[in-house]
Amino acid sequence: MRGIISRFAPAPTGYLHLGHVVNAAQVWGETRARGGRVLLRIEDHDRRRSRREFEAAILEDLAWLGFEADAPPVRQSERDDIYTHALDTLRRQGLVYACDCSRADVAQALRPAIAELTFHATPQLPELHYPGTCANRGLAEGPGVGLRVRLAPLVERFDDLRLGPQEQHPFEQCGDLLVRDRDNHWTYQFAATVDDHVQGVTLVIRGVDLLASTGRQIQLARLLGRADPPSFLHHPLIMKTPSQKLSKSDRDTGIRELRAAGWTPAEVIERALALI
Ligand code: GLU
Numbered sequence: 001m002r003g004i005i006s007r008f009a010p011a012p013t014g015y016l017h018l019g020h021v022v023n024a025a026q027v028w029g030e031t032r033a034r035g036g037r038v039l040l041r042i043e044d045h046d047r048r049r050s051r052r053e054f055e056a057a058i059l060e061d062l063a064w065l066g067f068e069a070d071a072p073p074v075r076q077s078e079r080d081d082i083y084t085h086a087l088d089t090l091r092r093q094g095l096v097y098a099c100d101c102s103r104a105d106v107a108q109a110l111r112p113a114i115a116e117l118t119f120h121a122t123p124q125l126p127e128l129h130y131p132g133t134c135a136n137r138g139l140a141e142g143p144g145v146g147l148r149v150r151l152a153p154l155v156e157r158f159d160d161l162r163l164g165p166q167e168q169h170p171f172e173q174c175g176d177l178l179v180r181d182r183d184n185h186w187t188y189q190f191a192a193t194v195d196d197h198v199q200g201v202t203l204v205i206r207g208v209d210l211l212a213s214t215g216r217q218i219q220l221a222r223l224l225g226r227a228d229p230p231s232f233l234h235h236p237l238i239m240k241t242p243s244q245k246l247s248k249s250d251r252d253t254g255i256r257e258l259r260a261a262g263w264t265p266a267e268v269i270e271r272a273l274a275l276i
Contacts, residue, residue, distance in 0.1 A: 004036025006203040008062075008069070009192065011043045012055035016062065018253040019207070019238050019246040021272035024067045026235045027205045030161075039199055040069035045076040045191045048183070061255045065265045074199075076191050083186050086194040086224055087147070087179060095150045095223065098141045099134035100182065106130055127212065130175030143184075148176040149220065156215035161233035163208075168215025177216060193217045197226045208234040209245060238275040 008027045010020060031038050040062075044050035059073065090096050101109075109131045130148070139145060153171040160166050170177075179190040196204060196217070204214075211234045218229040238246045238253075246253055258268050 004031060004034050004203050005039060005199070005201050006031040006036055006205055007039040007041050007196070007199065007201050008067070009041040009043050009195075009206075010058050011046070011049075011188075012051060012058055013046070013049040014054055016058050016255040017246060018255070018268075018272040018275060020058075021065065021255065021269055022235065022238060022276055023205070023207060024062065024065065025269055025273055026233070028067050030205055030233060031203060034203070036203060037070040038067075039071055039201065040073040041195060041199070042073055042075045042077075043188065043192065045186045045188060047077065047185060050077070057256065061259075064259065065255070065268065074195075076186070076195065079191070079195070080186075082198055083191060083194055086190075086198075089224055090149050090179070093223065096147055096179070097135060097137075097150070097176075098139040098145045099130075099148045099176075099178070100139060100145045101130070101133050102182065103128065105133070109133060127174060129173065130178070132175060135176060144182050146178055146182045147180040149179050149190075149223065150176050151216065151219060154219060156218050158214065158218060158229065158232060160211070160214075161231060163211070163234060166211070166214070168212070170216035170219050173212060174216060177220060189213060189216060189220065193220045194224065196230055197221050197224055202230050203233070204230045205233045205235065207237045207245075209237055210234065236276040238272070 006027055008024055010016070028038055040059075042055055042058075044055065055075075087096065106128050110129065134148070135150065141147065151171045151174075153169070156168045156170060158166050177189055178187050180186055195201070214232050214234075221229055240246050255268060258271075263271075
């Protein structure tokens with residue numbers, strides 16, 4: 001593979017923890033092994049939860065760990081024009097419609113389906129499949145109204161570099177995709193897909209918790225005009241319990257704390273990789 005570009009894309013909604021270190025070690029390790037470049041993207045699309053203080057701390061911890069990007073970081077909060085332009089591409093294809101459903105509305109509309117699954121003792125609730133409530137309402141856009149993109153019921157196939165051949169059905173999984181929410185925030189799915197396309201990312205390395213997002217991102221990228229999707233590698237996660245991944249609130253795994261306790265960068269990276 002030539003001219004490989006990957007990215008490390010943390011959301012600045014908390015401090016760096018061992019889960020991020022696993023991802024960073026995989027991103028830099030796999031990309032460098034292929035002679036590629038790593039971009040750093042601050043995924044601060046959610047303005048409610050993102051904080052500059054976390055961003056600064058993440059950058060500082062990454063530098064301490066020795067993970068150096070090949071270009072200055074970009075912030076999603078400063079890429080509004082790029083997302084608006086991408087949205088126009090979808091609009092011109094007649095794929096965008098306004099939607100004022102809240103998450104609670106969607107959950108309510110799905111209640112019979114969820115009740116059925118719960119009855120069959122499914123350990124985790126399925127992700128919310130948007131049932132298309134607003135698809136043909138012709139609702140006007142405006143404050144307090146979100147935007148969705150129509151997805152066709154296609155099958156998306158890709159070869160994960162670790163897990164092998166994958167087949168996903170995005171429309172059945174999630175329904176029409178929310179691109180901007182009712183508070184006027186671009187969504188993760190949309191912003192990340194646009195950025196991966198516009199930044200020329202050819203290798204996406206991330207945790208297996210995002211595996212289900214990949215088919216819809218491939219489909220969305222195609223609608224945005226991307227002919228060849230990136231390659232994907234989904235790596236294992238550090239689990240707190242068999243069904244619960246590590247989160248930012250798990251304080252004992254924060255890089256700040258480990259640094260203060262005298263750990264070296266090499267020890268932190270080794271510890272993180274030993275936990276997966
Ligand atoms: N911002 C996402 C996260 O922190 C990563 C998204 C991605 O790699 O696609 O989990």
